[in-house]
Amino acid sequence: MSIQENLEHIKKTLPDHVTLVAVSKTMPESDIREAHDAGQLILGENKVQEMVDKWEDLPKDIQWHMIGHVQRNKVKDMIDFVALIHGVDSFRLLKEINKRAKNADRTVDCLLQMHIAEEDTKFGLDKKELHEIVASEEFQKLKNINIKGLMGMATFTDDENQVRQEFKQLKSLFDELKSKLPDINILSMGMSGDYKIAIEEGSTMVRIGSSIFGARN
Ligand SMILES: *Cc1c(COP(=O)(O)O)cnc(C)c1O
Numbered sequence: 001m002s003i004q005e006n007l008e009h010i011k012k013t014l015p016d017h018v019t020l021v022a023v024s025k026t027m028p029e030s031d032i033r034e035a036h037d038a039g040q041l042i043l044g045e046n047k048v049q050e051m052v053d054k055w056e057d058l059p060k061d062i063q064w065h066m067i068g069h070v071q072r073n074k075v076k077d078m079i080d081f082v083a084l085i086h087g088v089d090s091f092r093l094l095k096e097i098n099k100r101a102k103n104a105d106r107t108v109d110c111l112l113q114m115h116i117a118e119e120d121t122k123f124g125l126d127k128k129e130l131h132e133i134v135a136s137e138e139f140q141k142l143k144n145i146n147i148k149g150l151m152g153m154a155t156f157t158d159d160e161n162q163v164r165q166e167f168k169q170l171k172s173l174f175d176e177l178k179s180k181l182p183d184i185n186i187l188s189m190g191m192s193g194d195y196k197i198a199i200e201e202g203s204t205m206v207r208i209g210s211s212i213f214g215a216r217n
Helices: 003-013 029-037 048-057 072-078 091-103 127-135 160-180 195-200
Strands: 019-023 042-045 063-066 084-088 108-114 145-152 186-188 205-208
Touching: 003 019, 003 029, 029 048, 042 048, 048 063, 048 072, 072 091, 084 091, 084 145, 091 108, 091 127, 091 145, 108 127, 127 160, 145 160, 160 186, 160 195, 186 205, 195 205
Parallel strands: 019 042, 019 205, 042 063, 063 084, 084 108, 108 145, 145 186
Antiparallel strands: none
């Protein structure tokens, strides 16, 4: 199936309130043009340099989402154009984004990444860190970032029940946070293998790569 057909097929299965991020990491620009021509304007990348290179070459109506782990020294490279940073996993990173956004005279939308998986290899904050950040005076002073919600990745496993429990946990953190930050409205959870479960558990944004562009090397 072509990229266009894959996109159409997936979009048919998504409820209206769920936004699709097409994850184009490692994929050539020709594939991204195909997705763009099919009307897909939200693309996700997990490496800053690769996203910068693609942003330079590709149509400017693409909204670039950074979905991977971000090193603080790379923030400045994407600050002028990044549309949403999903992987904010430390207060230091959030402060760096705020500083760079201020210099660039813009406000940058961010998601806080939560650690919900059993694996240690996945990045993210725990519940205590989340609440400490949000409750701090320093956080209130960050005027050039806008927290839009939470992001998380479930454990890589065939155990659907475990994946569902992890998504439920993230949804409940989201609901708790919403009582403190009522404007948050994005819950980024679900990838090619688990997005249907994620949507059942309250996802509003899915990040899908291989089911659109094919397997990565
Ligand atoms: C690669 C990646 C995805 C997409 O994964 P697929 O299984 O190809 O859909 C989603 N989220 C993050 C954070 C990723 O790094």
